[in-house]
Amino acid sequence: MDIRPARTRLAPSPTGRFHLANARNALYSYLVARQTGGQFILRVEDTDQRRFVPGAEEVIVLSLEWLGLTPNESPFHGGQHGPYRQTERREIYQHYAKILIEKDSAYPCFCTPERLDQMRKEQEARKVDRVRYDGLCRRLDPENAARRVASGEKYVIRFKMPYEGTTTAHDHIRGNIVTENRYLDDYILMRSDGLPTYHLSAMVDDHEMKITHVLRSAEWLPTFPLHVQIIRAFGWDEPIWIHPSILLKPSGKGKMSKRDTAAAMKDGHSIFVDDLDGLGYTPEGVLNWIALMGWGVAEDDVMTLDEMIERFSIDNLTPSPAAINFQKLDHFNGTHIRLLTTEELARRVKPFLTNAGFDVDDDTLLKVTPLIRERLVTLDDSIPFAGFFFKGTVEPNPEDLIAKGLDARQSAEIARKAYDILASLPDMSHQTAEPPMREFVETSGLSANQVFGILRVAVTGQKVSPPLFESMEVIGKENVLERLQKARTLLESL
Ligand code: GLU
Numbered sequence: 001m002d003i004r005p006a007r008t009r010l011a012p013s014p015t016g017r018f019h020l021a022n023a024r025n026a027l028y029s030y031l032v033a034r035q036t037g038g039q040f041i042l043r044v045e046d047t048d049q050r051r052f053v054p055g056a057e058e059v060i061v062l063s064l065e066w067l068g069l070t071p072n073e074s075p076f077h078g079g080q081h082g083p084y085r086q087t088e089r090r091e092i093y094q095h096y097a098k099i100l101i102e103k104d105s106a107y108p109c110f111c112t113p114e115r116l117d118q119m120r121k122e123q124e125a126r127k128v129d130r131v132r133y134d135g136l137c138r139r140l141d142p143e144n145a146a147r148r149v150a151s152g153e154k155y156v157i158r159f160k161m162p163y164e165g166t167t168t169a170h171d172h173i174r175g176n177i178v179t180e181n182r183y184l185d186d187y188i189l190m191r192s193d194g195l196p197t198y199h200l201s202a203m204v205d206d207h208e209m210k211i212t213h214v215l216r217s218a219e220w221l222p223t224f225p226l227h228v229q230i231i232r233a234f235g236w237d238e239p240i241w242i243h244p245s246i247l248l249k250p251s252g253k254g255k256m257s258k259r260d261t262a263a264a265m266k267d268g269h270s271i272f273v274d275d276l277d278g279l280g281y282t283p284e285g286v287l288n289w290i291a292l293m294g295w296g297v298a299e300d301d302v303m304t305l306d307e308m309i310e311r312f313s314i315d316n317l318t319p320s321p322a323a324i325n326f327q328k329l330d331h332f333n334g335t336h337i338r339l340l341t342t343e344e345l346a347r348r349v350k351p352f353l354t355n356a357g358f359d360v361d362d363d364t365l366l367k368v369t370p371l372i373r374e375r376l377v378t379l380d381d382s383i384p385f386a387g388f389f390f391k392g393t394v395e396p397n398p399e400d401l402i403a404k405g406l407d408a409r410q411s412a413e414i415a416r417k418a419y420d421i422l423a424s425l426p427d428m429s430h431q432t433a434e435p436p437m438r439e440f441v442e443t444s445g446l447s448a449n450q451v452f453g454i455l456r457v458a459v460t461g462q463k464v465s466p467p468l469f470e471s472m473e474v475i476g477k478e479n480v481l482e483r484l485q486k487a488r489t490l491l492e493s494l
Contacts, residue, residue, distance in 0.1 A: 005038035006212045010064075010071070011202060013045045014056035017272045018063040020324065021217060021247050024290045028244065029215045030069045031312040038212070042074035043205060044085045047195045063273035067283045068305055073209075081209040086201050093196040096204045096234070097157050097189055101142075105233035106189055108145050108155040109137040132185040133158065157190035159199070159230060167225035172242045173317045179225040187226050199223065203230045211239050213314070218243040242314055245294040245322050252323040268378070269326040280352060280378030282340075285333030293322040302335050334377045342369050349382040356383045358390035367474045371466035385466060389474055394461025394483060398490045401457050403450035412491035414446070414454050419484045428477040430469035437469075458487035 008029035012022055026040075033040040042064065044057055061076055073079025083089055100106035111119075116133075123131045137145070138160060149155060162181045169177045189200035196204070206214055220227070221243055231238050249256045256264075256271055264270055268279055276286055284304060291308055292301065296318045303311065337345060346362070346369040353360045372385045388394055402411045421436050422428070441451050456468050459480050465471055472480050 004036065004212065006032045006036040007039050007041065007210050008033045008213045008215060009041040009043050009206070009209065009211050011043045011045050011205075011216070012060050013048060013051070014060065015048065015051040015053055016056065018060050018274060019271045020273070020290055020293070022060075023063065023067060023273050023286070024244060024247075024293060025215050025217065026064060026067070026069050027287060027290060028242070028312070028314070028317070029213070031308055032213050032215070032314060033072070034309045035312060039072040040069070041079065041081070041209060041211070042071040042084065043209065044075055045198065045201065047086045047197070047201055049195070059274050066277055067273065067287060086205065087195070089201070089205070090194065092208065093190070093201055093204055094194065097196070097200060100159070100189070100233060101157070103233060105160050106157050107138055107140070107142070107160060108149050109133070109158045110148060110153055110155045111137060130183050135186065138186060154192050156188045156192050158186040159189050159226065161186050161226070161229065167229055169224045169228045170241065171221075171224070172240050172314055173319050174243065177221070177224060184225055187223070199226055199230060203227055206239055207231070207234070207236050213242060214239045215242040215244065218246050240314070242317065244317055245320055247293060248321050248323045250324055250326065256324065264326065267326070269329065271324065280380035281329065281333050282336050282348070282379065284336035284339070285329065288332040288336065289329045293324070294318055300331075302332070330377045337376050337379070338373055342366060345369050345373060349379050349386070352380045352382055353387060353390065356387060358387050360390050364389055364474060368466070371470050371474070375466070384462075388460050388462060388465070389471070391461075394459070396457045396461045396487060396490070398494055400463055401454055401487050401491050403453050406450060408491045408494035411454055412488050414451055415458060415484050415488040415491060418451070418455055419481060419488065422477070422484070423481055425477070428473050428475075428480055430473045433472060434469040454487070455484070459483045
């Protein structure tokens with residue numbers, strides 16, 4: 001493996017939302033940079049002004065920050081190879097387009113949209129293998145073409161693709177990809193508005209920014225031969241090209257559609273990184289999940305970002321499409337939640353509890369956190385599991401207070417006995433409270449489920465809670481007794 005300090009980049013277009021595939025490219029790029037002591041760069045590809053979405057750039061940066069994949073160079077972090085926004089680099093592309101024309105690898109094309117449309121229709125009628133530009137302007141005398149440009153005529157710049165032979169492009173995951181040039185086109189490099197297309201701008205920027213590894217979506221495979229042709233026309237060194245596997249919807253059939261995305265959201269999941277935070281996912285869980293989509297390590301390998309830096313290798317990436325599996329996300333999220341320290345977990349669940357309207361005091365939260373840790377899949381699970389700790393009173397459903405196989409009167413009697421036992425204790429620590437309550441169960445001939453069920457609903461207000469005696473310890477003797485008293489009154493009124 002090449003161990004020179006790598007320079008890698010994420011080159012998103014601010015045209016939509018920041019999704020898992022972007023995040024995965026960012027992660028792999030970041031890992032390659034970090035493990036070689038290199039740099040990870042964020043470059044914003046905003047030359048398609050019609051598709052520009054205001055605010056998209058900020059979401060990208062915030063998502064990267066949240067994941068912990070902070071770029072070394074970006075429009076926000078600066079750097080020596082900027083500007084990092086393509087619309088701020090127009091002159092650079094114009095300069096390089098001119099060089100390609102001088103090298104006879106590109107030419108201005110004056111064909112109008114109407115003519116191109118007619119050409120396409122004619123070719124389709126002839127049932128050609130592949131509709132491509134017919135080369136009308138490619139055959140123009142260069143001096144004549146230059147005069148027309150100088151006179152202000154509208155034009156685009158096209159790449160001069162060889163008509164014959166083949167292009168071999170090497171992808172690190174897929175090996176050599178050989179394409180017959182007759183299936184390729186004289187692609188447009190510069191639009192008539194003077195802004196470049198991706199084909200030119202990305203190649204120029206990767207060169208100018210000294211990118212060593214280009215990790216990008218497999219959607220670019222069809223134009224991959226064009227890209228290597230452009231680089232060879234300039235006479236530049238090629239980067240290592242890496243096109244990770246395609247991500248498929250959970251069923252494995254096709255890519256995520258708008259409808260799939262909406263369905264996932266309803267289910268508390270999302271493919272958009274800026275949603276995952278609010279849904280209670282942790283960056284650690286999300287990173288672990290996306291790392292394994294296309295990296296051939298054991299499916300359930302639990303890794304932190306530092307461990308990934310240690311272990312990642314572009315040699316282990318697989319080309320097979322990966323289905324997005326939200327159950328795995330839940331699994332990794334729960335696993336990473338359990339790896340957090342109590343203080344850190346408390347810090348992370350606090351905003352969820354506060355936003356749910358609970359008045360959270362840090363002392364109680366620190367006591368509660370170890371009690372709920374094992375049960376959390378997402379951070380917002382803390383609301384049903386732990387919210388009641390922060391309420392002055394609870395409002396149990398009276399029906400829930402009636403133990404299975406008993407009636408309200410018998411249940412009230414148990415609440416009364418439990419009250420008496422607990423009231424006689426010096427404190428409510430679980431070591432103090434649990435033995436006499438268990439003894440009561442034994443002598444009463446009732447089951448633990450019956451007795452502790454009443455106790456649980458009475459003091460927590462709900463049928464499911466963290467471990468009962470530990471919870472009672474946090475709630476405190478006075479509150480426990482008050483709630484038992486209230487439960488008994490409620491039962492007696494039924
Ligand atoms: N701007 C391109 C996109 O968002 C970037 C592709 C690349 O990483 O080269 O699809």
